[in-house]
Amino acid sequence: MRVLDITGPIRTGMWSYGDPLPSVEVEPIASLEAEGWKGHRLSLHTLAGTYIETADHLFADREQIADVPVNRFVNRAVVAQLKDKQPLEPITAAELIEATGADIRPGDALLVATGWERYWDDPRFITECPFFLPEAMEWVVSQNFSLLGLDIPCVQDPRNDDGVLNRLFFAEDRLLLAPLISLRGVGKGIFTLISLPLNIPGVCGTPCRAILIDQFSENMK
Known part of the structure; x- marks a missing residue:
């Protein structure tokens, strides 16, 4: 059994969606030399690094992240390996259908790989990312996926x-x-996805640690 980390690193000065979100900072505030122990101050927001969020991000009075039952963060997941996307290249419904095949079930998580992670530390990561065409998102919605995971930071152009x-x-x-x-390193197939957010009441999402296990167990649901 392989356990695969698919979480991006959080560090000072990393990419950002811009105002009104603040810059990410990870700052040491205690040291072994001065205090005898180590500690850091984290300046984050809900969309820092790899994050998971609910519909409360855009709709009033929807469930917030602390309201979601923890079992919903454990999913049967299908990985769709698309060809490497170039800056501002669209993602089509046909590509997603071909990459997922007949493996999907209602309630699955869909993880879409485009190779865009290669720009994680590049200013173009946000401003020139690939994006879904409306037809692609309409297909995702029609398949009743419970979770959509992406290696791009935005679904829209x-x-x-x-x-x-x-x-x-x-x-x-x-x-x-x-x-x-x-x-890219996980390949194709069916996996168990575990993506656990921080337990912070009152927010629509938080940074999380996401991992894939390369076999799916019905007992994990």
Whole structure:
């Protein structure tokens, strides 16, 4: 059994979605030399690094992250390996259908690999990321996936992010997990996805640690 980490690193000065979100900072505030122990101050927000979020991100009075039963963060997951996407290249419904095949079931998690993680430390990670065409998101919604995971930071064209595709996805209280790394290394197939957020009441999402186990067990649901 392999356990595969698909979580991006959080560090000072990393990429950001911009205002009003603050910059991410990880700062040492206690040292072995001065205090005899180590400690750090974390300046984060709900969309820092790899995060998971609920429909409360866009819709009023939806479930918040601490309201979600913990078993919903454990999913049967299908990994769709698309070809390496270039900057601002769209993702089509046909690509997703071909990459998932007949393996999907209602309630699965869908993880989409585009190779975009190679830009994690590049300023273009946000501003030039690949994006879903409306037809691609409509197909995702029609398949009743419970969670969508991506190695891109946005589903919409970053040049015109009007939120329409996010609203289409979140309308039925699905979970979004993004952006991921290392999906290329896991290959294709069925996995167990575990993506555990921090238990912070009152927020729509938090950074999380996401892992894949390369076999699916019905007993884990």
